[in-house]
Amino acid sequence: MLARALTCAVVGLDGVIVECEVDISSGTSGLTIVGLPDAAISEARERVRAAIRNSGCSFPLRRITVNLAPADLRKEGPSYDLPIAIGILAGSEQVPPLPDKTIFLGELALDGSVRPTEGVLPMVAYARDFGVQTAFVPDANAAEAAIVRDVAVYPVGHLTDLVYHQRREKPIPQFHPIGLGDGVPAAGSVVDFAEIKGQEHAKRGIEVAAAGGHNILLTGPPGSGKTLLARAIPGVLPPLAFEESIELTKIYSVSGLLAAAQPLISQRPFRAPHHTISYSGLAGGGAWPRPGEITLSHRGVLFLDELPEFGSRSLEILRQPIEDKQITITRAQSTVTFPANFMLIGAMNPCPCVGKYHSVESSCPGTRHHRPAPGRQGPDWRRAAEGPPLPQPLAGARPAAPRLPCALWRDAGGGCPGGRCGRRLDGRAVGERRQRPRRYPAGTPD
Numbered sequence: 001m002l003a004r005a006l007t008c009a010v011v012g013l014d015g016v017i018v019e020c021e022v023d024i025s026s027g028t029s030g031l032t033i034v035g036l037p038d039a040a041i042s043e044a045r046e047r048v049r050a051a052i053r054n055s056g057c058s059f060p061l062r063r064i065t066v067n068l069a070p071a072d073l074r075k076e077g078p079s080y081d082l083p084i085a086i087g088i089l090a091g092s093e094q095v096p097p098l099p100d101k102t103i104f105l106g107e108l109a110l111d112g113s114v115r116p117t118e119g120v121l122p123m124v125a126y127a128r129d130f131g132v133q134t135a136f137v138p139d140a141n142a143a144e145a146a147i148v149r150d151v152a153v154y155p156v157g158h159l160t161d162l163v164y165h166q167r168r169e170k171p172i173p174q175f176h177p178i179g180l181g182d183g184v185p186a187a188g189s190v191v192d193f194a195e196i197k198g199q200e201h202a203k204r205g206i207e208v209a210a211a212g213g214h215n216i217l218l219t220g221p222p223g224s225g226k227t228l229l230a231r232a233i234p235g236v237l238p239p240l241a242f243e244e245s246i247e248l249t250k251i252y253s254v255s256g257l258l259a260a261a262q263p264l265i266s267q268r269p270f271r272a273p274h275h276t277i278s279y280s281g282l283a284g285g286g287a288w289p290r291p292g293e294i295t296l297s298h299r300g301v302l303f304l305d306e307l308p309e310f311g312s313r314s315l316e317i318l319r320q321p322i323e324d325k326q327i328t329i330t331r332a333q334s335t336v337t338f339p340a341n342f343m344l345i346g347a348m349n350p351c352p353c354v355g356k357y358h359s360v361e362s363s364c365p366g367t368r369h370h371r372p373a374p375g376r377q378g379p380d381w382r383r384a385a386e387g388p389p390l391p392q393p394l395a396g397a398r399p400a401a402p403r404l405p406c407a408l409w410r411d412a413g414g415g416c417p418g419g420r421c422g423r424r425l426d427g428r429a430v431g432e433r434r435q436r437p438r439r440y441p442a443g444t445p446d
Contacts, residue, residue, distance in 0.1 A: 003091035006103045006132065008085040008123035009075055011248050012336035015119075015126025017103075019069045022087035027063035033084070035068030038076040047078075047108050048085045055112035055159040060092045063114065064389060074333060075289060078116040082106035082136070085159060086166070095166040102134040104125045104162075105141070112159040116140035118256040122247055124148045135171075135179065137163060143263035144253060146177040153271065190235035190267070191228060199225055210236045215322070215344040217307070225345040230303045234268045237300075244299050247339065249378075255291050258372060269300035275309035283317050287334040289329040294321050297342040307346040318344065 005020045031045045047190045051060045066084055068075050083104040084341060089095045105123060106114040120141040120235030127135065134152045137145045142155035153175045156162050164170040191205055202218065202225075209216045210233060218226040248265045252258040257264075273282065273293045304310055310446070321327040321340035328337045 001091045002086045003098065005083040005087040005090070006096050006101075006127075007080055007105060008075075008127055009071075009073060010119040010122055011334065013122055013254055013291075013338065015123040016073060017130050017132075018073070018080075018085040019128065020087050020104075021067040022070060022084070023067075024060055024064045024088070024091040025063050027064075029061045029063065031066065031243065032063045033066045033068070035066075035071045036067060036074045037080075038074065040078045041068070041075055041080055044078065044081050044084055044108075047081055047110060048088065049106040050110040050218055051112045051159055052085055052088065052108065055163065057089060057094050057159075057163060059093075060088065064088060064091075073287065077117065077119075078107035078115075079105050079123075081108035082114060082159070082162070086162060089163065090166075093192045095163055096405070097305045098166070102136070103132050106136070106156060108137040108159060114138045114156045114158060116260065119139040119255045120144050120253045121147060121246075121258075123153055123373065124153075125250075127151070133288075143177055143260070144249070144258065146175050146319070147264055149250065162418045184299070190270075191232040192235055194233050196225060196228055199229060204231055206233060207236065207272070209343070213280060213343060215346075217346040217348070219348055219350055221349060227303075227305055230272075230301070230305075230347060231270060233301050233343070234270050237343075238267050240266060240268060240299065244258055248299055251295055251339075253292055255296065257296070269297050270303065271297040271406045272303040272305060273299070273304055275304075279314065279317060282314055283321070283327055284329055284338055285331075287331065288333065289331060289338075291338050292325060292327075294318065294340045294342060295338040298339045300342060302342045303345045303347070305347050307348040323355055342360050344400075365419075 002026045003022045003024075005022070007018045007020055009016045009018050031049065033041060037044075044090060049059050062294060066087070068080065085108060086095065086098065086104055089194070090098050103124070107117050118136045120137055124135050124137070124145045126134075128148055128151045131150065134154065135145055136154050136156050138154040139157040142153055145151070145153045153422050155173045155175050156167070156172065161170070161172055165172045196203070206216065206229060218229060220226050245264055245266055248269065249258065249263070252265060271293050277293065280286060280292065282293050284290060285297055295440055307315075308364065321342075323337065325341040326337055327340045328335060403414060
């Protein structure tokens with residue numbers, strides 16, 4: 001008996017339809033999975049066998065062959081458990097023949113419950129373009145899948161529920177999203193400039209950079225508020241459009257970073273990797289390429305604190321993505337292009353010995369502590385502060401953030417000195433970005 005169930009795979013940020021073919025014939029009892037499966041799919045034999053038995057169904061004691069077509073596409077991840085299981089039940093005539101234009105996604109636990117999986121949004125979106133009209137997804141991924149319009153989403157909490165639904169004994173109710181947000185960040189989710197005292201010239205530089213989408217390098221002694229200023233930048237950037245939210249949600253869904261309580265990302269991301277990050281972690285990579293930090297900060301902010309501590313090669317990696325707004329990763333198996341349109345923010349001290357070998361107010365004597373340590377890849381501190389050794393995309397706005405006097409910290413008043421609070425900066429940045437197409441009809445200048 002032959003049965004077919006449609007499912008989907010993820011390549012980069014796009015989906016590919018996979019046909020799960022199940023053939024049950026006489027012969028030695030066993031389950032064989034072919035079609036370039038990875039270790040997680042090969043181990044699905046035991047998960048599917050236990051899940052079928054613990055769901056009140058019988059596992060056929062016959063020769064079962066599962067083919068995941070196309071056979072030349074590498075399959076990875078446990079999301080094929082559910083289509084394999086329902087295909088076996090359909091092939092053994094325990095459920096009616098599966099309908100066409102329907103996909104099944106989900107990982108199975110040994111007790112038959114369906115666990116969430118990664119990349120549901122791009123898979124369902126591609127399946128819709130392929131002509132699929134119905135999607136059975138894990139209960140935890142239903143809100144994410146429902147973002148795609150014109151596809152009926154059915155949340156599956158247990159394999160038994162899907163069996164009863166196919167037998168028309170107890171239909172699964174279709175999932176209808178209550179609300180997906182309007183692209184406005186929630187209150188208190190980002191730092192407001194109204195909470196930062198002083199640093200008016202730095203706020204003005206950030207306002208200009210946010211309006212034009214420029215990169216910034218903040219310099220100042222420790223404790224002057226460089227990191228706090230950087231964390232407040234997403235709050236003054238224009239709100240995400242719905243298409244931009246969909247694009248960001250796909251990235252985080254594929255990376256496994258999408259929270260179940262937030263099916264649609266409505267706030268611009270802020271990523272702050274440590275200076276010990278690997279090249280693959282920054283740019284993306286792996287045997288099967290996955291998004292890196294520069295892709296996770298797409299449409300948002302990539303913050304590099306203690307910039308001179310980053311290796312020179314790490315900084316050079318950023319040059320091409322900043323210019324092209326995307327990054328292409330090539331491996332032996334495939335070539336994947338990820339979006340990388342981010343705002344780069346760097347922060348650094350004037351020199352490494354401030355506060356140790358001289359005060360903030362006094363000039364630096366230029367001691368040996370400015371020279372790179374043996375084997376260190378980072379640039380010289382003094383030359384990095386002056387500018388030329390850094391990649392050209394970093395040599396943009398360089399507002400200084402001096403240490404504030406104690407009198408300002410003791411001042412209990414505040415609010416928005418100089419009129420630069422988050423709401424006002426946000427409005428000015430949005431207004432400026434709306435004027436850019438009129439000022440530059442041929443495109444924004446570099």
